[in-house]
Ligand code: SF4
């Protein structure tokens with residue numbers, strides 16, 4: 001969104017950085033320049049000006065997320081403060097900043113016992129993918145969380161591959177494809193899957209031509 005913003009702080013920071021770079025790499029600073037810098041440093045150390053300025057901003061403006069009413073109040077506050085300090089040519093420029101607004105948050109634990117939660121969204125976070133799936137596919141969440149099953153048969157922690165004895169011909173094709181050697185059986189005999197060795201890769205399901213591998 002378009003929003004008036006200030007460039008003064010950046011300008012002041014730039015002056016300080018310039019002074020530092022001059023003293024670090026450039027020619028020896030003049031006596032006048034050095035005296036001015038020392039006067040500024042002494043003033044910063046001996047007065048509460050910086051602290052009072054920050055306190056004025058935080059106490060009188062409060063939260064000021066970019067693009068919010070507080071942000072606009074902060075810009076107005078800074079303009080007034082700089083003019084009060086005697087700066088010339090003080091003005092707010094139009095800049096584009098990200099804008100985020102907190103919506104309604106709600107949540108609850110559905111298993112093993114229902115429990116309402118207090119939530120607070122993170123600024124700039126994008127909850128829509130989760131909100132959309134919660135709204136349109138609640139049965140998917142119920143199946144996974146409450147019934148511990150994956151209807152789409154893709155969550156490895158919730159599925160199990162097994163071989164149907166009445167369909168297995170003992171062709172051995174799946175055993176040859178299994179990357180963990182979790183399938184055993186003799187030729188023309190029913191094969192079995194060792195669940196402890198199965199990594200749920202699905203190779204046996206893809207290989208079997210007799211629909212003898214099931215996943216559930
Ligand atoms: S590929 Fe199918 S039919 Fe062949 S052994 Fe494996 S499960 Fe049995």
Ligand code: SF4
Pocket residue numbers: 161177178179180181182183193197198199200201202203204205
């Ligand atoms: S799913 Fe993969 S690891 Fe498991 S038995 Fe089948 S081929 Fe082997």
